[in-house]
Amino acid sequence: MSVVELTNSSRWYGNVVAVNDVSMKIGPGVTGLLGPNGAGKTTLIAMMAGFLAPSAGEVTLDGAPVWGNVSVYRTIGLVPEREASFGYLTGRQFVRANAELHQLPAPGEATERALDIVDLVEAAGRNISTYSKGMRQRIKLAAALVHDPGVMLLDEPFNGVDPRQRLHLMELLTRLGAEGRTVLFSSHILEEVEQIARHIEVVVSGRHAASGDFGAIRRLMTDRPDKYLLRSSDDRLLATALMATPSVAGVQLDARGGVLVQVTDFGSFAVSLPRVARERSITLLEVTPTDESLESVFSYLVSA
Template identity: 60%
Template sequence: MSVDVSGVTRWYGNVVAVNDVTMTLPPGVTGLLGPNGAGKTTLLHMIAGFLPPSRGTITAAGQRTWRNPDLYKVLGLVTEKEAVHGFLTGEQFVVASARLHRLPEPERAAARALDLVELADPRKRKLSTYSKGMRQRARLAAALVHDPQVLLLDEPFNGLDPRQRMQMMTLLHDLGNRGRTVLFSSHILEEVEQVSGTVQVMVAGRLAASGDYRTIRRLMTNRPHVFAIDSSDNRRLAAVLIGDPSVRGVSLGEDGLEVSASDFGTFTRVLPGIVRREGLRLRRLRPADESLESVFSYLVGAK
């Protein structure tokens, strides 16, 4: 079951949260990657039918998502904001979800979902006694209790320890392999790499890049980089670097050099040889533009 987003824009007054986004989500796992404030949550809420697009259309299995309660027969959602009642047991929480879906055997459906997320043993414990990761899996069980074909998760790895993250990743892998359409958001590329083969990159409300994670990683690695360098003779090093094909520009300041390299990999391979040949010593070498915002802004410009 595929999800189709076509020319979707969402604005709040004069603020454009999502800007002309088009994508198709096939069965399998897709990562929605972008910095905080990129519009990921707004897009997920529109796909889930919580918000109407200001312009454009969103369909799941050919059905419009806005004002379509029947959509929830085939769709599950785990929001970023945690909202669970601590006085309920894990079992009661998931059974309540099953009853909201009017399943004929809510207890059996809940047991199946809890077993799927490996919470069968602590199901009788109150949610208030669960760890962050356990509560996250309980919320996932509630979203899976009706066996949806489409699953949406907003930052599902937030607050999880390494073991819990691996459990979540394995579960999403399995759901995708079983033909479910899974879309999860994240601001960390490594999370997306380990779970999904397909990546949709958003920044400032726009779709900046789309493809498999190897393509996205290549775009990020091969983009121009800026390095802050300090050596035993900055003027001499600047004179040599400016003539190297891997360097786009060099500026000399009181704190050292700022070097703009055309390719991260080439420059980092060339620099040690230059330093040795010139008899110099490096005191500092660090990327000066490694923030997520700078990386995603480059992707927008490269689109």
């Protein structure tokens, strides 16, 4: 049962801060590292894996510093997002090379066991260059599992994977977590995290935005104020009427036309908007959400 812990950890490159004073603890089971692209997820994983030194703070594995401690590589398995150019190797050769790098006593047996775990035994004799995206993800996972690590770190493992392969990977990560391993995977897609991780860590712009049970954080995300752009036959009259609506927190006329409305309760707003328009003989031409991107959701979490 291994635990990876970051304590006030930061990483910067010159004047660019990639990770800013992050503290979190990752224990057994499956944890999702959620954040928009560019949030610092890859840097965090590289620090946890011992490939990057923290510029400040500390990263530990079971209480021992990760950076400069080669012994941690017997406990950590890393599945990077980038794919190294090993297309000329067969899947079996690639996994076997990793087994030999770890100086395992029976590299052949370890290789076959890892290939079996990811269900790639039949395709193991083919060159990696012939593999689909999903198969390449699975062969990287086999290479990371070959030494039977207690900690698995995966950077965007579902990127570019078709639905069938995604389901297979999700089932595999769930099984690894159920075995008692500490499994951390990063993603910028909320639904991926929701399906397999009950505990999540949210990062935005290098900062730690939220931590804990997925359900509670999901409620924070869905309960945030929503913004909509309304266009109608009489924007000024509509704006005046909406200011008296309980579910509306703010109203502003848009310089490009239309009304910008901040809503605190979408359910009530969806009922009251057509009633308000009908009572004043206003024709609604457009109702468009303006902040449905993940970045807006995460930014709300940071400022909440």
